[in-house]
Amino acid sequence: MKLTSFARDGAASWGAVVDGGIVDLGKAMGGKYPTLRSAIEGNALKDAAAAADGASPDATIDEVALLPVIPDPDKILCVGLNYKSHIEETGRSDSDYPTIFTRFPNTQVGHGQPMIRPKDSTAYDYEGELALIIGTGGRHISETDALKHIAGYACYNDGSIRDWQRHTSQFTPGKNFPGTGGFGPWMVTADEIPDPATMHLVTRLNGEVLQDATTDLLVFSVPVLINYISTFTELVPGDVIVTGTPGGVGFKRNPPVFMKPGDTVEVEIDKIGILSNPIADE
Numbered sequence: 001m002k003l004t005s006f007a008r009d010g011a012a013s014w015g016a017v018v019d020g021g022i023v024d025l026g027k028a029m030g031g032k033y034p035t036l037r038s039a040i041e042g043n044a045l046k047d048a049a050a051a052a053d054g055a056s057p058d059a060t061i062d063e064v065a066l067l068p069v070i071p072d073p074d075k076i077l078c079v080g081l082n083y084k085s086h087i088e089e090t091g092r093s094d095s096d097y098p099t100i101f102t103r104f105p106n107t108q109v110g111h112g113q114p115m116i117r118p119k120d121s122t123a124y125d126y127e128g129e130l131a132l133i134i135g136t137g138g139r140h141i142s143e144t145d146a147l148k149h150i151a152g153y154a155c156y157n158d159g160s161i162r163d164w165q166r167h168t169s170q171f172t173p174g175k176n177f178p179g180t181g182g183f184g185p186w187m188v189t190a191d192e193i194p195d196p197a198t199m200h201l202v203t204r205l206n207g208e209v210l211q212d213a214t215t216d217l218l219v220f221s222v223p224v225l226i227n228y229i230s231t232f233t234e235l236v237p238g239d240v241i242v243t244g245t246p247g248g249v250g251f252k253r254n255p256p257v258f259m260k261p262g263d264t265v266e267v268e269i270d271k272i273g274i275l276s277n278p279i280a281d282e
Helices: 036-041 045-052 084-090 222-232
Strands: 002-008 011-018 021-024 076-080 099-103 115-117 128-134 150-157 181-189 200-205 208-214 240-242 264-269 273-281
Touching: 002 021, 002 036, 011 045, 036 045, 128 200, 128 264, 150 264, 150 273, 181 273, 222 240
Parallel strands: 076 240, 115 273
Antiparallel strands: 002 011, 002 181, 011 021, 076 099, 128 150, 128 240, 150 181, 200 208, 200 264, 264 273
16 A cells, blocks of 8 residues: 655645545544554554545545655654665775664655755755655564564655765764655555565666665665664654665765756655655755
8 A cells, every 4th residue: 555645725634545646544534543644653554445445536646745755753763874885985984883863854845846955055965765664663673573663665865965964974964954855755555565675776867867776785674773773762653764875876976966956856666656856946
């Protein structure tokens, strides 16, 4: 099942993506779960599937504005340097532990919405990534049980303001300008992707392939990440973990390739779909 968050006529809701459009599950489920996050928290995804089964769409995709899959997560935890090809192109050394940084919810936009190049920099880079959404929270989640805690998967573009990212050894400033990251187009529920190490990720800028990798090449696998992260923080339903980008980023190309207004950037992951965003200036 594909689930997404959207806005229509000024009102936000969430729904199932079906042939012909979107079934508004916020409405179909009687308002009990006004957001996708609340449905995940309420363990209501099976009920959502039943409500969407055979239902006619309430709107076409073109009639709504898609929002970030989870517009209101408690936490967005991102992983850096998690493909060998990206470690090598950045000249970094291997690490015994994952590199973790955070993004804020207001840094995200949905599929089709402009990703914003801030006025403070022109070094705006793409990073195509696989994101997972936590379904069942917890602390000290074992690697063996980790996949049972996932609600689903989505595409992510961890848009990065490279000069601000490199002000110090801490990544946070360059990762948190408003509207700089893409998250979508929807969440594919985990029952349709039993093994997250079996996907193919491609990032395109204006149609040109700039990143191409398979998720089995993650240095720290999804179960390892969930185990590590849940040791230092409590994961809760709707939390987002962004698993890292492969080699081919713009600032390590010769000459560097940065995103600019008028560009279109796409992150495609088979079994999920295509996250596409135009680039606009602040």
